[in-house]
Amino acid sequence: MEILDYDIVILGSGIAGLTAAIHASNATDKKAKIAIVTKLHAMRSHSVAAEGGISGVLYPEVTNDSLDLHAYDTIKGSDYLADQDAVELLVKNAPKEVEFFDHIGVSWNRNEKAQIEQRAFGGMSIPRTAFAADKTGFFMMRALYDEVVNLENVSIFHENFAYSLLLDENHFVGLSVMDLATGSLRIFHAKAGIIATGGASRMYDFTTTSHSSTGDGQALVYKAGLPLKDMEFVQFHPTALVPNGILITEAARGEGGYLTNSKGERFMALYAKKQMELAPRDIVSRAIITEIRAGRGLREELSGLEYIHLDLRHLGKNVIDEKLPMIREIAQKSLNIDPVEEPLPVRPAAHFTMGGIHTDLYGRVMADEDKTIVDGLWAIGECGCVSVHGSNRLGSNSLSQCAVWGRIAGNEIADYLKKTADAPKLRKEIVNAESLKISAILDKKGSVNPYFIKSELQKTMGEFVYVYRTKNDLFNAKRRISELKKMFNDIYLADKGKLFNTNLRDVLEIDNLLDLAEAVTLCALNRNESRGAHAIAEYPNRDDTNWLKHSIVYKTKEGVGIGYKPVTITRWKPQPRIY
Amino acid sequence: MKESLIALSTVYAPMVGVPALLFVYVLSLVFGLGVLGSVSFILVMIGLLVFGVSGLRDVYFHKNNPRAVKIGREFIEVKPKQEEKASDKNKRAVTFRVMRFHPETQTLKEQDYEIETNRFSTVLDGLLNIKAANDPTLAVRYSCRMGICGSCGMVINGRPSLACEKNVWNSAKNGSIEISPMLGHPLLKDLVTDFDDFFERHILTNPYLFRTDLSEKYNPTKEYPQTKEQLNKFLPFSYCIMCGLCVDACPVINTNPSFVGPQALSQVYRYYADSRDEAGKNRLEHVDLLNGVWDCEFSGSCSEVCPKGVDPAFAIQLLKMEVIKDDFTAIK
Incomplete structure (x- = not known):
């Protein structure tokens, strides 16, 4: 097993990951050795499919807009579950990020005054969505990729699939990764890591997302025993x-x-x-x-x-x-x-995972509800949950989120590196255990076709955990998922080869989706109110007295545990939501 | 099926006269007809000589014979199965004849899969059905399934295409469909090809917006103004999804690997034509080389196969004109 030492390893090459790479590189005067690890070719991440635009208050004096109004719209849109300090951070930094993408080459649509044009979007009281036709994400990705490949201190590892997150107590150590092209395994041993792997909407059969949106980063964190937050909120x-x-x-x-x-x-x-x-x-x-x-x-x-x-x-x-x-x-x-x-x-159709890896305001991954931070690990973009979208994201806020927290994490990590001399040692027994994980899957002697499990899981989620939910449906989903998880122990891989084994990659993704679908279903079963994207027949109303709080879900030896964290309210008290 | 090409589209081989006319048109616009009119006339002749030859060259696919697949340097016609498949209104069995590359033996072998399809099925849907139900060992690269990530480039019925954009029923001939990897790229496994060279070519042309105000670039305070007219100059060329189809189709790069190639050159023009870019003429020096723009023989096959209407062939001719214009200006 090859061991590669880096200062920073970034998992995921979407808008959040690439933005973080650029800013981390700049903030360290291009001295930090950075690896971007992606299961796709870097420019093909699902961010390319973002269409409508990116939010940001650009010309407040012309449009009568303000940061407060953008924040209010976002909080109201979130059904008051968003952490308001995070929302304020988002709206404050978003305009600068739109300009940053202008400066690296995005072909924004322009108005007669040669300014960036903005269009109306759902839940936004004033047109404040900058756009490049209906390929905004694609243009942002191409500009970022072109910018990143010119950074000499950044190496991109295309088509490398991460299968383990390595921790030492509450300290990030590295990632175990399989190179798809050759099948060889390697560990990225780094002082700091950023997870930016996007959402998990492929747990549904009817979804807008790429085949690659399988929540791998969220699953890695979850499998390592760290908590996820607000998983019941899936945007349709x-x-x-x-x-x-x-x-x-x-x-x-x-x-x-x-x-x-x-x-x-x-x-x-x-x-x-x-x-x-x-x-x-x-x-x-x-x-x-x-x-x-x-x-x-x-x-x-x-x-x-x-x-x-x-x-x-x-x-x-x-x-x-x-x-x-x-x-x-x-x-x-x-x-x-x-x-x-x-x-x-x-x-x-399933579109966005509002929930995700539980982080603090700056994208640092949390080890428990409210106290312990995992040293050296950030989670940004759709895979993280700051939480800026609460129980329902407004359109065009996701691209600003990726850009804003990409910059924050990039700068934070540069500070962190100044204070950190070395990465924690990589223990030999970890290396040995990691080197056996993939062959253990290849050697499975079962009989079930893993693609059957995938399609059953997707059907189950589509049928039982969709726009309107009922307790009965959710119980059905829970039972079905645990059956599928049992079945997964008995799978068979037809492809035993080392080179470009997509069968093996698919199995690793299905494993991730099963865990995340279970988390979504259990959190949904647990929340006895309807808020934002979570609408349950038995409890049709929002209940601020009992449920104005985030769900924190984590794996334990005894099963899945759920805890809570209060919502941060700064200036906007919860009100009825009328449009 | 309606095609939507956004940029001025170039056409495969019979294109001969057009680039020459374009030369005259633009040069006379730039310099005015007069003494230079005769210069442009000479250029027409040169254009005819250079580009005319390319009209006779075989390109990667045969337009008139979609079943011809290029193996090595030869075109081989693959005969379809004779029997008609039973078909009803909604479902239809289609044979996917997949040219698989076996990395262990470094050989290409054909394999047939018969699968059920419906009128919405894309070639990618079909391949993923094969993978899920018939043969999980089949390797395919794919992601967004909506023609924007650029993963699923392959050769379908002899023509480089995105599998997610090809409807099976519209593509099938006599109930079967021919699929092979892009042989213009090194092969990895089955339909998956190696993009390292392709990315390297792109990177070598410095494809990023060059600015000198670095602190403004990374810590912005206001946007760079750009008019709609300025935007439209480079917009069509910024649609490139890096799928590699143009490189696969290019007759030059497939015989002379040192050619920079249509994708990278089109991106040079994309940044050159962007009013926000400050690299200016430096970009031209990078491409005013034998293996740069001057290797392009304007067969136009890159533009013909581009799924996003980028028209790399046109971009390269525009670069050639910029280079010439630059030389003339220097003489003046």
């Missing part, structure tokens, strides 16, 4: 294309698109009189499912999926081509539907 994006789940950006509604039911009515008038289609995502998703349950949906015969219409025809070809070209291209290529001429079939 209202408008995913039926039947393939590809995201149709919220910007389609931001630019003026309508949602209509089978009778052609703009039904959002019933659910959010003022904001209509631009209500926050949890509200729009529930509205769509309510319409479908009331028999006002349409049905796609082949998949049996019910849907409603997203109508963009009145926007006209010019607006669609200038501001929404990719969704037009996708609808044409995948469904042979041109949104200029026909409405699009859409329904809610």
Whole structure:
């Protein structure tokens, strides 16, 4: 087993990971030796699929906007579960990050004054979402990648899959990694680590996310005994294309698109009189499912999926081509539907993991509810939970989150390195144990096809842990997941080869998804209220008296434990949420 | 299936006259017709000589014979199975004929898989079904399944394509579909190819926004202004998803590996044309080389296969013109 020594190892190459690499490099005067480890090619991380834009108050004097208003919108959108100190940090730094991406080459759409154009987004009371057509994440990723490859102190390890997080007490030691191309194993032994692996929406069958969004970083932390936070809050994006789940950006509604039911009515008038289609995502998703349950949906015969219409025809070809070209291209290529001429079939799909690795305000990973910090370990972007989105994220806040905490973690880690002489020693018995883990999986002598487990898990989550939940459904999901976990011990790998063994990679991902799906389900079962993205029939209302707190979930020898942490409230007291 | 190409599109072989005309057009715009008119006339002749040759060259895929697969330097036509598959309205059995690369033996072997598909199935869906149900050993690179991550480049029916963008029913001929790895890249396993060289070429051209105000760049205080017109100059070339299809299709790079190649050159133009970039003419020096822009023979196959309408062939000709313009300005 090869052992590589670095100052910083960054797991994940999305917007958060690459941003952190740039700032950590700058903050150490390009002296820190940094490794970026990614299971994909670095420029192909799921951040490329972000479409609509990035939030930030850029021209307050022109738009009558303010940081406080952005913070208020975000907190109200979060159904008051967001930590308000984190939200204030987000809105304060977001404008600077939009400018940073301008400075590294993102092709922002511009207005007549050569300024960055901003569009309306759900739950935002003023247009404050900067965008580059409907490929914002893609342009940000390309700019970041091009910036990072020119840093001589940063090495990128493409297609390296991390399978263990190594800790010594509450101290980060390194990562065990498998190189997909050769099958060889290596340990990245580093003074500090950043986990930036994104979300876990692939635990669902109908999802907007890439096949790679399997929550690997969250699972690594969870398996190592560290806590996750607020896992019950999974965002369902209202408008995913039926039947393939590809995201149709919220910007389609931001630019003026309508949602209509089978009778052609703009039904959002019933659910959010003022904001209509631009209500926050949890509200729009529930509205769509309510319409479908009331028999006002349409049905796609082949998949049996019910849907409603997203109508963009009145926007006209010019607006669609200038501001929404990719969704037009996708609808044409995948469904042979041109949104200029026909409405699009859409329904809610798993989109974003609001929960994640439990961190403090600065993205440092926590070892318990509120006291102990893991030395030398950060978790940023979607995989971390600061928590800035609470129980429901507003569209376009995720890209600002990745950029803001990418910079924070990069700078923090530079300070940390100044104070830290050496990484904790890598003990020999750990190296030996890690070197046997992969062959143990390859040698499994069972009979179950792991892909069967994956598809069963995805179906279970889609059926029982979706937009509306009931205790009974959640119990069913819990039982089914524990059956699948047992079944997983009895799997068989057809591919025993060393070189580019994607069968093995898939099995490691399925293992991760099983653990995370269990955490989501147990947290959902535990929360006896409806808040943000978590809507449960038995407790239809928000309960601030008992449940204005984060769920903290962790693995113990006896099973899964759940604890709590109070929400940080600074200036905005919880109020009824009306749009 | 409707195609949407955003940039001015170049076309495979019969393109001969157009680049020459483009030369005249732009040069006369820049310098005015006059003495230079005759210079541009000579350039037309040179253009015809240089680019004309490329019209006769075989490119990677045959436009008129999609079943022809390039093995080594030869095109071999693969005969489809004769029997028609039973089909109903919603489901259809399709044979995926996959050219698999076996890394242990370093050989390519064809393997057939018959799978059920529906009218929405993409080639990537089909391959993932094979992997889940028939043969988990099949190696495929994929991620976003929406044509933006650039992972799933492969050769489908003889044409470099993204597997997630190819509808099976539209692509299948006589109930079967031919799939092979991109042979213009080193092979790793089955349909997975090695991108190290490809990334290296990209990196060597310094593809990043060059600025001298470093403290503003990393600790911004306000945006760099850019007009819509300035934006549109480089926008089409910034759509590159680094999928490698253009390199696979390029007849030059496949015979002369020292050529910088269409992807990297198109990105040089992308940054050169960006009003925020301060590298200026330095970017031209990097490409004014025999293995730079001057190796491009304008077969246009890169632009033909680009799934995002980047049009690298056009970008390279624009770079050539910038280089010439720069030389003329120096003489003036």
